Amino acid sequence: xxxxxxxxxxxxxxxxxxxxxxxxxxxxxxxxxxxxxxxxxxxxxxxxxxxxxxxxxxxxxxxxxxxxxxxxxxxxxxxxxxxxxxxxxxxxxxxxxxxxxxxxxxxxxxxxxxxxxxxxxxxxxxxxxxxxxxxxxxxxxxxxxxxxxxxxxxxxxxxxxxxxxxxxxxxxxxxxxxxxxxxxxxxxxxxxxxxxxxxxxxxxxxxxxxxxxxxxxxxxxxxxxxxxxxxxxxxxxxxxxxxxxxxxxxxxxxxxxxxxxxxxxxxxxxxxxxxxxxxxxxxxxxxxxxxxxxxxxxxxxxxxxxxxxxxxxxxxxxxxxxxxxxxxxxxxxxxxxxxxxxxxxxxxxxxxxxxxxxxxxxxxxxxxxxxxxxxxxxxxxxxxxxxxxxxxxxxxxxxxxxxx
Amino acid sequence: xxxxxxxxxxxxxxxxxxxxxxxxxxxxxxxxxxxxxxxxxxxxxxxxxxxxxxxxxxxxxxxxxxxxxxxxxxxxxxxxxxxxxxxxxxxxxxxxxxxxxxxxxxxxxxxxxxxxxxxxxxxxxxxxxxxxxxxxxxxxxxxxxxxxxxxxxxxxxxxxxxxxxxxxxxxxxxxxxxxxxxxxxxxxxxxxxxxxxxxxxxxxxxxxxxxxxxxxxxxxxxxxxxxxxxxx
Numbered sequence: 001x002x003x004x005x006x007x008x009x010x011x012x013x014x015x016x017x018x019x020x021x022x023x024x025x026x027x028x029x030x031x032x033x034x035x036x037x038x039x040x041x042x043x044x045x046x047x048x049x050x051x052x053x054x055x056x057x058x059x060x061x062x063x064x065x066x067x068x069x070x071x072x073x074x075x076x077x078x079x080x081x082x083x084x085x086x087x088x089x090x091x092x093x094x095x096x097x098x099x100x101x102x103x104x105x106x107x108x109x110x111x112x113x114x115x116x117x118x119x120x121x122x123x124x125x126x127x128x129x130x131x132x133x134x135x136x137x138x139x140x141x142x143x144x145x146x147x148x149x150x151x152x153x154x155x156x157x158x159x160x161x162x163x164x165x166x167x168x169x170x171x172x173x174x175x176x177x178x179x180x181x182x183x184x185x186x187x188x189x190x191x192x193x194x195x196x197x198x199x200x201x202x203x204x205x206x207x208x209x210x211x212x213x214x215x216x217x218x219x220x221x222x223x224x225x226x227x228x229x230x231x232x233x234x235x236x237x238x239x240x241x242x243x244x245x246x247x248x249x250x251x252x253x254x255x256x257x258x259x260x261x262x263x264x265x266x267x268x269x270x271x272x273x274x275x276x277x278x279x280x281x282x283x284x285x286x287x288x289x290x291x292x293x294x295x296x297x298x299x300x301x302x303x304x305x306x307x308x309x310x311x312x313x314x315x316x317x318x319x320x321x322x323x324x325x326x327x328x329x330x331x332x333x334x335x336x337x338x339x340x341x342x343x344x345x346x347x348x349x350x351x352x353x354x355x356x357x358x359x360x361x362x363x364x365x366x367x368x369x370x371x372x373x374x375x376x377x378x379x380x381x382x383x384x385x386x387x388x389x390x391x392x393x394x395x396x397x398x399x400x401x402x403x404x
Numbered sequence: 405x406x407x408x409x410x411x412x413x414x415x416x417x418x419x420x421x422x423x424x425x426x427x428x429x430x431x432x433x434x435x436x437x438x439x440x441x442x443x444x445x446x447x448x449x450x451x452x453x454x455x456x457x458x459x460x461x462x463x464x465x466x467x468x469x470x471x472x473x474x475x476x477x478x479x480x481x482x483x484x485x486x487x488x489x490x491x492x493x494x495x496x497x498x499x500x501x502x503x504x505x506x507x508x509x510x511x512x513x514x515x516x517x518x519x520x521x522x523x524x525x526x527x528x529x530x531x532x533x534x535x536x537x538x539x540x541x542x543x544x545x546x547x548x549x550x551x552x553x554x555x556x557x558x559x560x561x562x563x564x565x566x567x568x569x570x571x572x573x574x575x576x577x578x579x580x581x582x583x584x585x586x587x588x589x590x591x592x593x594x595x596x597x598x599x600x601x602x603x604x605x606x607x608x609x610x611x612x613x614x615x616x617x618x619x620x621x622x623x624x625x626x627x628x629x630x631x632x633x634x635x636x
Contacts (some may be wrong), residue, residue, distance in 0.1 A: 046503040099610070108515045109538045111491050118495050125492055128485045128572045134539040148610050153516035153535035161534050164440035168552040172411040174610035186511075190494050190535040194510035254558070255532040257524045259475070262512045269532050278558050392512040393521025395533055 006167045007404045009244040010089025012060075012181075012358055013082040015054035016225050017079075017330050021088070027070060028330060029357040029377040033209035035223050035332050041119075041189055048201035050059065050208040051187040052225025052332025061087050063142070068110050075135060078104060078183045081230035085179060090244060091230035101147040101175035102136050103156025103166040104230070105182030105384030107336035108191075109151060121248050122210050144185075149174045155391030156296070156333070157255075158182050159340030160271070160399045164253040166233045175389075176234065181343075183228025184336035195224060198263065201219060202373050213360035214297035214326035214334075215304050215368040222298040225332030229340040244308055246404040247347045251285065251384060254278025258394030261362055265306040265390065272310035272396045279386065279398035280314075287318045290400070291382040294342045295370075296390045297326035298333050301377040307388065308368040323380060324370045325358040338390035346385035355380045410610045411552040416597035417604035417618060418561065422590045423459045427451075427581050438465070441526060446517060447570035448509035451491060451581070452483040452567040453519040455589035460523055460563050463591040471593070477561045478531030478553055482546035484568035487514030493579045519567060533592040542566070544613050544626055551608035554596045556618030558606045561595040564606075566626050588624040592618075622627050 013019065016034025017027040027034070034052045039221055043049040057076045059065040060083025068076060082102070086092045091100075113132075114125035119136060124130065133141075136149040152161045157181035164178030186192075193199050202221040204211040212223040231247075239246055256275040258266035266272070280287070293311065297304045311319050327345045334341045354377045361374035384402045391397075425433065432455050434446045438461030452607050464471055480555055497505035512518065512625030516535035524533040532553055537545045543566040550564040566589070576593060581587075594606055605616040 043503075060584065078629070099611075106538070107517060108487070108511075110485055110516075111487055111514065114488070114491055115495070121621060123493070125488060126574070127487060132539070134541060136545075138441070150536055150548055151516075151536075151538060151542075154520075154533065155512075155515060155517045158517075158534075161532070165549060165552060168555065168608075172413065172552065172555070172610075174410050189503070190491070190498060190506055191511055193498065193506035196503060196509060197506055198508035198511070201419065240406060255478075257479075257521075257530050257533040259524050259528045259530050262518065262521055274530070348518065371577045391517065392515070393533060394524060395521070 002310055005236040006232045006233050007236045007239050008347065009234055009239045011084040011086060011247065011344060012084030013229040014054050014077055014080055015227040015341055016054060016217055019058050021339045025352060028327060028348055029352060029354055031357050031359045033330050033359065034209060035084065035208045037208060038187065046192055047196035047203055047396060048192065049205045050211055050223060052223060053156055053187060054227050060084050061092055062067060062303045068094035072113060074185050077185065077228045078135060079139055079142060081181060081183060081228045082143055084180050084285040085230045090093060091177060096144050098176040100180040101142055101166060101169050102149040103162040103178060103180045104136055104151050105336050105340060106135065106151045107153045107155055107158055107161040107184060113187050114192055123254040124319055148163045152338045155393055156335055156338045157389040157395040157397040158336045159318040159343065160389045160397035163250060163343060163399060168248050169378060170233060170235055174364040178233045179230050180233050181228060181230030182337040182340040184334060185226045186335040187224050188227045211359050212299045212329045213294040213356055214329050215364055215372060216361050217363040217365045219299040219301060219304065221300055223332035225362060227237050227341060229344045230336045236313045248350050249404040251402040252279040252283025252400040254282060256396045258329050260394055263336040265303055268311040269309040272390065275312035275396035276398045279400050285384060287315045289384050290322055290386045291380065292349050292385040293322055293324040294387040295324050295326045295346050296386060297386040298328055305367045308370055313372060320371055322371055323355045323373045325356055325373045325404045327356055329359040342387045342389065343399055343401065346387050348384050350382050350403050353379060353382055388398035411556055413608045415554050415594045415606045417552055417592050417606055418595045419463045419471050419593035420604065420618065421459060421463035422467045422622050423455060423462055424586050424588045426586055431585060432456055435497045435593050437461060449512050449522055450514055450518060451587050452486055454585045456565045456567050457482055459565060459589035459591035462525065470514040473527060474560055475528050475530050477529045477563060478559050479523045479529055479563045480550045481520035481523065481535050481565040482537045482547050483519045484542060484544040484597060485572065486516055487518060489575050489579045490514040492575050493595060516621045517554055526553055527536045547608055547613045549608060550594045551606060554594055558579060561593060564592045564594050568628055570628060588625055590622060613626045
């Protein structure tokens, strides 16, 4: 594999904590929750009636706001994230002169489209033979880009796979620049009901901001959230040559599968730990080089304990001295977009030299014996941050970003 | 920016096969896709995931005794319009029973990652596991993804699987597909290999995918439509 180093030079995000980088950073470090009561459909009969929600999706450059607002919401979300990321990287006007690849994590692109259409009275799910383009190709057209495209799906780990694949494409010279990230609109009637009946969701409906409580003894399930985050990736040398803002370098990635169960994490921490060790090896760094761990920790009784065991197995006793937090305590669980959003959290931690907190962590579960940053952000010298993302289907991924 | 010369990724194909099944055959595969499974193991799984597992098992058998299953392998699955039957049923149930009528299996078993997850789980494959694509053209995204994964030193091989219904079925109230529909699944064992050599190969560039020395029936099973073949 080529030794081309790849960095992040642009961010586009639409999240329950805001739509601009500075706003998201401020709210994360202030420990603010983006979780509230669901109002865009009648959730009164659902076991969980709260979620991390996005407001009106901002219109990206190059499109009429009126036309943009008429598109399907998933298309709006990812169009906004991609366009805003290109603009943030300073590449909007140069985009047609570059080979721009697109790799997006989308766990259920067609299910989301069909469900939206069906509840609006349409019958698209009965007629897939009608011509309609996959979203990555539609976005390529809308944004006026040319380069390779792919959508990847590994449930909640999708965003890390997307970033890793884009990095490989740049190393192979398949593109000059890549857009990589993920988006999800999983706060829908059917998805919320499915997760609820799986007993994966919290039932703390009365206090939305306190419902997502990773690692806390009182946790009872996750809070679903919607949103997306897309990054501009480019070779570090090219980014430096053009004087781009470098948020971070993509230092390492590792992946594995439990091969155990489609929903329940493996009781054996070895596969999850393997993903972390592979990321460390890829980043050519040691445990003591890691300054912050953004945990996957969704706030489920089983999952948080499983991750604590994985971290101990992968990092050994040193894990007790590395600050750990779960930003899902504030954002909720962005599902397919979780890994991408949490990569953004790591960029913010590096940028602001502070570890975002796990809010609502009032009574730490002794089975999750880690170096928690509870309730309030902690100033900290950071050079490298590690982000775990695990998903249904037994997917384990780990991404390491480093100050560039 | 100074463009670099794009790399050409060339992989060997160590095993390959294609299966096709109507509803009756899929029902048989649910209890035995080609290996013994615990009772009900595939009960809630989408038809295309059942076919994906059957295709990999058949490709392993066709490759003969020299092919040894390696637990470090990854899985890249490119199903087309995955989970549609489950969604149709869920939509109908929601209209009648509300939120409590929705099966807990809907999200984990009907999302795009699930076919790869089922293959990884039941074959004990602990390498990367992911779904790609979702609509037409997903197979080519799968080729690109599989080729770049085997480039990585940590993944000795990847099962690249493409599945689809042809034609797309109509579903009755119980979620049964119409009798004219056939579910196809093609499985390719993609391994890292020197850039040249005899035998079937997958060659991937930024804008091109080429299958070399791969039997026509498998290329047809993999790509399906003439449009997909032109795109490759």
